[in-house]
Amino acid sequence: MKRFFAILAAMYLLVSVIDGAEPLYHTIEIDALSLEGLTRLLESGIALEGAEMLTENRMRLILSENEIRWLEDEKYVFELIQYDMSSFYASRLTTPAKDDFASGSMGGNFTFAETVDLLDQYRSDFPHIFSEKMSIGTSVEGRQIWAIKISDNPDIDENEPEILFTGLHHAREPQSLMTLIYLMDYIAAEYPHNSKIKHLVDYREIWIVPVLNPDGYVYNQNIAPNGGGMHRKNRKSNGCTGTEMGTDLNRNYGYKWAFNNNGSSGNPCEQTYRGLSAFSEPETDYLRQFIESRNFVNAMNYHSYGNLMLYPFGYSSSAQMPLADLEIFQMIAETIESMNGYTAQPSHNLYPTNGGSDDWIYGSKGIFAFTGEIGSYSDGFWPATSRIEPLAEENLEPNLYFISIAGANIAFKRLFLASGSFLTIGDTTELSVTLENSGLDSPKGGAVIRFSSPHSELAFFPEKIDIAYLAPRSENSFKTKLLVNNQNLIGQEIIVEILLEYEDLILSRHFSLIPGEPIIVQTYDAESGLSPWSGHWLIGNTGYNSSHGYDDSPNANYQDSRISVLNSPAITIPDSGLPLITFFAQWDIEEEKDWAQLAMSIDDGVSWQKMALPSMTAGSGRAMQALGEFGWSGKSYGWLPQVLLLDEALQGASVQFRFSLSSDRNINSPGYIFDDFSIGWIEKAELPPGDINGDGITDEADYELLMRHILRFTKLDPACFLMADLNQDGRLNILDIIIFKKIVE
Ligand SMILES: [Ca+2]
Ligand SMILES: [Ca+2]
Ligand SMILES: [Ca+2]
Ligand SMILES: [Ca+2]
Ligand SMILES: [Zn+2]
Incomplete structure (x- = not known):
């Protein structure tokens, strides 16, 4: 492994010649990291946000030169991975097109001033759902910490479940802000014509504090106007300079503040400096007052990065909470994980933090508080311009869910x-x-x-x-x-x-049912193996009222980029009555993209005709779902009965059925299971002519139905209409009345 000394020496030279320059930050990988070494690292005050264990004893993290110098003094073994993260990040930030979502002037990210303008813009464009921006207090340097409310009647405090979102606790994490702006844009655009969004706005009060740390964010803008600034903390003067100045706002909250030196630092120059006392910083103290003045159900504090959905507690792995609360935290975090793939876990699982926002918001206020760490190492603190929108978008569904569950969902x-x-x-x-x-x-x-x-x-x-x-x-x-x-x-x-x-x-x-008692001539119940069915699908141990069913991927999700099929044997259609197929099915398949389908062949498998059943949805035209076809996607929520009526012309024919499951290149789900695939028929009733109500006799009651239809009081069912159309000319009129009169005479 390449050692670091030579590069480090060159670096110091570089720093010393640029007067007053900010310290550089580099990505390094520490190797041969022991438990003891990790403990010293935790106590050092280094910020581990985004740090990642690549193997059991190899950790990747981003450190300042001073921190790297400390590593050296402490005899850690490490390797330089990426030199000067600020320049590296800046090199990926481009000037966006004006009508892109990410059109801010810091490589797509909106500056503090641009964000304030946006808040005013929301209010002037959508005054019926966006409040005027409101200051919850001022920062160390006297900037306003803005909040905005999204709800119907935004100027009135209504009795609706309240949700809090915050961004930019840490100044070098602009994706937290961009994700919230994306959410606001989406709500504003969808509200007029999206009933689900209208519901969330009308029945919730959504509060957004997009920039909790304006001073730190503006400082980054000053040192790196096009983006890439590495300042993390606020701008409280504490005897340190540059990006070492300030307090870590996310270590300054008042629940188990300064619990120990593993999860925060008492050294003012360190990145996790916790401040002189709990809520010593105006930014956290005003947020405290704001939270205490409201009635939040849940709170989402966005940071970057790590692809994580974290929940309390952070201060200690032995901290306990009531089981009922833990279940709620797990349900919410795991639902979000199922949407965007972020790992759901208690915050302390990663590394301890004390004085963090969520511990106080939950521990002291009982509000379900989460920290979303957006993006991976390759996105980093300043994701490439082209990545800003995708990262914001992957948190849209989680955010809408988060808003929804504050009330009934x-x-x-x-x-x-x-x-x-x-x-x-x-x-x-x-x-x-x-x-x-x-x-x-x-x-x-x-x-x-x-x-x-x-x-x-x-x-x-x-x-x-x-x-x-x-x-x-x-x-x-x-x-x-x-x-x-x-x-x-x-x-x-x-x-x-x-x-x-x-x-x-x-x-x-919707579902469909068929009046009548079918005669089932054959049932495939999956209880004695796959044969005579054949294909990729298997027999799984989930069945309808039984222990086996036909299953595309038993006990597992289906694979990506695959079309798997199951073919029935040749089936002879009964030669009497109305032929039909019936079975039970359950499915959980990526909506809009993947689906399961059913096809039938009447020519020994040469050609296949796709079937449409009422429980299917029309193809989205995206990924595997062809427009003009039908299939099953989304969730069935348990077994649903299925019935397929076949053309009477198929009586006596030999046909074959084929189930298929088609998946695109990402996101897979449990798949499709069916059972008790049955072939049968229903015999039509023999009814006297004119028996419109189908009770076996033709009488006054039928006459009344006929007249009511002709006089347009009620509309007959198609089947009853056929029965009433006695001269079979496709309409009901005086001619049918004359025939009816003759029948009952
Ligand atoms: Ca309202
Ligand atoms: Ca079965
Ligand atoms: Ca009748
Ligand atoms: Ca007629
Ligand atoms: Zn952060």
């Missing part, structure tokens, strides 16, 4: 029809809907479930369920009964629509 979890896909004429069957509220509050004003169908012949008891209270972080099931009395509907596909309404948000689920 409700989704359909399971739908279950007791009779599977079928409904015996004249019998009621139970439909149960399970809702999950993963949010931290019950929906404001409760929730409503409505059941409906475009087929007026399908009745629900009840049609509407009012839910006054839906406990935070709970699952609840609600039931209705379904009834079809009309035998004309046997073998008709009937769509059931379930609407969930809460806080002015409407979520819907």
Whole structure:
């Protein structure tokens, strides 16, 4: 390994000739790092943010020359990886195009002054959802620390769950600011036409403090006007100069402040200097007052870098919190991890910190506080200009989720029809809907479930369920009964629509069922091996009411960049009645990009026709989802019955089915499972002519239905319409009435 001395000596020369220059920062890798060496490192006051263990005893980190000198004195073994990070970062920052998102003058990053202008711009462009910027106090050098609120009626303090976002605790982490500006831009643009965003704005109060440390950020602008400045702390005068001046704001909070010297430093020139006392710094003290003046449910403090989603505690690995709180922290952090891949973990897992923001915000105030460390080492403190928007974008979905869960966050979890896909004429069957509220509050004003169908012949008891209270972080099931009395509907596909309404948000689920009692001639239940099915898919140990199912990737996520298939054997379609296929399926597949599909071949696998089922979604046109085709993506939330009606012309034919799962090059999920793949048929009822209501006799009741349709009081179901169209001319009129009269005479 190359030693460092020669380079270091050259470096000192360089520094000494530039009068008053800032110390340089370099990326180094420490090797042969022992536990004892790590402990000394922790106690040194070096900032380990972004530091990474590359192997068990090799650590990569960014240090100032003074810190590197200290490493040498302490006999660490290390290697230079990247010289002068400030210049290195600056070399990747370019002048952005005016209409790019990242159009600030520091290589795309907005300066403090530009950020203040943006806050004014939001207010003047969107005064109905952005508040006037408000100062929560002034910094060491007298700059305003601005906050802005996003909500409906932004000038009124309404009783809505409050969320806090902060950026730039540390001055050299501009991606924290850019991520919040991206969020504000997105909300402003989407609010008028995106019901989910409108819900978040109208039913929450979103507070953003984009620049907590304006002095440090402006200092970086002064020493590196085009970006790349390496100052971290605030600008409190403490006898040190340059980037060694100031207090580490994220070690100055008042919960276990100065707990020990591992997680903060008492030496003013060190990067993790904690200040003279808890909240000795105006920036942290004003944020404290601001937090205490409000009612935040959760708080997200953005930093960079490390691809991490951290939660308390930071001060000690033996710190305890109530299990119920820990579960909430884990749920939120792990959900975010599933969205952007950031590692969810308690802050102390990485390295101890005391006096950190989250320990106080949670430990003293009971607010669920997180630290998001955006980006990887290759992005670093000043990501390349082209990386600013992608890094902000990868935190958009997590941020919207974070806003949502401060209140109610409700989704359909399971739908279950007791009779599977079928409904015996004249019998009621139970439909149960399970809702999950993963949010931290019950929906404001409760929730409503409505059941409906475009087929007026399908009745629900009840049609509407009012839910006054839906406990935070709970699952609840609600039931209705379904009834079809009309035998004309046997073998008709009937769509059931379930609407969930809460806080002015409407979520819907659809599924289809078929009135009638099918005769199943064959079922493949996956209980005795894959054969006679064949392909890439396997038998997994998750089945529908059984222990096995057909599974694209048992107990694992599907692979990237792959199309895997499962072919059925040749299947002979029954030669009577209405032929159909029925099965149960569950899936969890990357939405919009990947999907599972079902195809059928009637020519021994020469050509395949893609099927469309009501539980599928239309192709997005992105990644694997072809426009004009249908497939399963997103989540089924448990088993959903599936039924596929086949053309009567296929009676007696030999056909083959093929399931496929197509994945793009990134993000994979558990995949697709189906079970009890059955072939059967339904016999249509033999009804007398004119029996519109399908009760077996033609009488006054049918006449009334016919008249009501002709007089446009009600509209007949298509199947009933066919029954009423006695002269079979495709319309209902006086001619049908004349024939009807003759029938009942
Ligand atoms: Ca409001
Ligand atoms: Ca099975
Ligand atoms: Ca009748
Ligand atoms: Ca007619
Ligand atoms: Zn930071």
